[in-house]
Amino acid sequence: MTSDSSAYPTAPALPAGVTDDSVSMIGRQAILNERREVFGYELFDRTTAVDAHTAASDAALLFNALSYAGTEALVGRKLVFVNCTHESLVGGHLELIHPDKVVLEVPTLGDDATPEEIAALIPVFQSLRQRGFRLAFDQNLLRRAYVHWLPMASFIKLDMLSFPVESAEALVKFAQTHTTAQIVAEKVETQEQFDLMHSLGVRLFQGFWFARPDVVSAKTVRPSQGTILQLLNLVRSQSSTAEIEEVLKKDPTLSFNLLRFINSSGFGLSCEITSFRHAVMILGLKKLFRWAALLMTTSRAGGTAPAVGQTAVVRGRLMELLAAEMLSTEEVDNAFVVGVFSLLDVMLGIPMDKALSSIALPQTVQDALLHKTGVYAPFLELVLACENGDDEVFARTSEALHLSNHQVNWAHLQALAWADNLADDVG
Structure with missing residues (x-):
């Protein structure tokens, strides 16, 4: 049969x-x-x-x-x-x-x-x-x-x-x-x-x-990075559901992706969601931000899947995993943001300070991205050392953060698996 x-x-x-x-x-x-x-x-x-x-x-x-x-x-x-x-x-x-x-x-x-x-x-x-x-x-x-x-x-x-x-x-x-x-x-x-x-x-x-x-x-469809950035800005500043809904209404690709995602059987809802407002309320600001940030890093630029987006996602996930045992939940979320936005200037084609001026981010996140200072700076330095194979910096930063080679390498494997999912999706 x-x-x-x-x-x-x-x-x-x-x-x-x-x-x-x-x-x-x-x-x-x-x-x-x-x-x-x-x-x-x-x-x-x-x-x-x-x-x-x-x-x-x-x-x-x-x-x-x-x-x-x-x-x-x-x-x-x-x-x-x-x-x-x-x-x-x-x-x-x-x-x-x-x-x-x-x-x-x-x-x-x-x-x-x-x-x-x-x-x-x-x-x-x-x-x-x-x-x-x-x-x-x-x-x-x-x-x-x-x-x-x-x-x-x-x-x-x-x-x-x-x-x-x-x-x-x-x-x-x-x-x-x-x-x-x-x-x-x-x-x-x-x-x-x-x-x-x-x-x-x-x-x-x-x-x-x-x-x-x-x-x-x-079939997959992708909205523009500019629209996703606008959505991220609203979510990060905890704007009203009505304001977020307005952005979704203006971009059919963005709203299409959100409704298809939240109505997939993988999300586990028992009824279909057809309202943008309802979708935002069910998903919540934290998950909405995560979804939009990852969507942006996998959006097409110039007709090709951006390899830089995959690198950014690996950085974000790795920073999140490394920070999980040391920082508060809110700080761990910020560590993810630092990593995933560490290539924002490259993705948008503008200097980092101008890129960051277009989205509301905590000062500690901006300090790490612009000045390489603050609580997230050593995590970002360690992540870059993993990426570049810089043994000297890897040894120095992992020791300063009291992380073993095994911990860092295992976290790196997890981050790669998580990020490759999204990269292959649009490859």
Whole structure:
């Protein structure tokens, strides 16, 4: 039974005057129950080889699918299964989606993984589960080395092409005995495979025998940087909802992006939001500022995706992560702003002092950006040292901030995964 991709619209209609900036090709394959009803969809980035996906491509796929692709056409209200690298599990893109809607497919480690490396991921899994995410693993989870991962599984996917048919019963029984996970038989290609797994108590299935993957186009549109800057200015100065709403009304691309984002199934609302005022109230000023700041850094400039925007996002996220253990919540937010606006002059093509004069920012943020002074200056210096590979400055600033090499490097990996999501989205 093959799914007919022509039965699905590729994306919601664009508002008048809005042109198509980018098209991402998203593959999907249905996961069905025993009655052949759709339980969920596994999504694939058709521009990336199955065995070559990275934290960046995983995050970009999820961001595209849930925020820009016309989610109703793509997955409706069904669960979304998305493959993840271990780096993308700590990516900031997961902050933008509702955990009830997404199952994160997690790979096991290589054969040479140490017990310490396996154990190190358990707190990451626990944190995701506490936030409401469900995790899926393949049959390698059933190996002795991963015994402590077993309680983390909500789904276990058994690849019918990866083990002898005579091993199926033992694998299923072990999973049923030692986990509470639902079992999915994947790569089911024959009636015999289906009958066997069904007789063993498996109730979820995926494979060519049911449906081959089809492709849905995900369209993205981007507003001008000047308009986003105006919105940022209003949000930062805590202007009224009415003033913010007025800016949204004036720019169809900006309002289109906001409404599509907040109405995506990834946001988790039970009713559709059609009012800009309602959208602003639900999102809140803090999240609205974050969304707009990241949107600006990924907006197109001169017809090309700005690499400088990706660098700015990495800086912002890295500063935020490094400051998290030392500064107050408000100061951590400001650290993000310092990083993400550290290339504002380059993005806007004007001197930094003029760029900053167009947006309301705290004096401490301006001091860091203009004079490299104040509480945020050493964090920015450390971030630049990471970026430039300056070992001397890295050693001096990390020591001054009492941060270990491991802490900084791990934070840098997280920041890269989070930022690459947005960069790939418009690439």
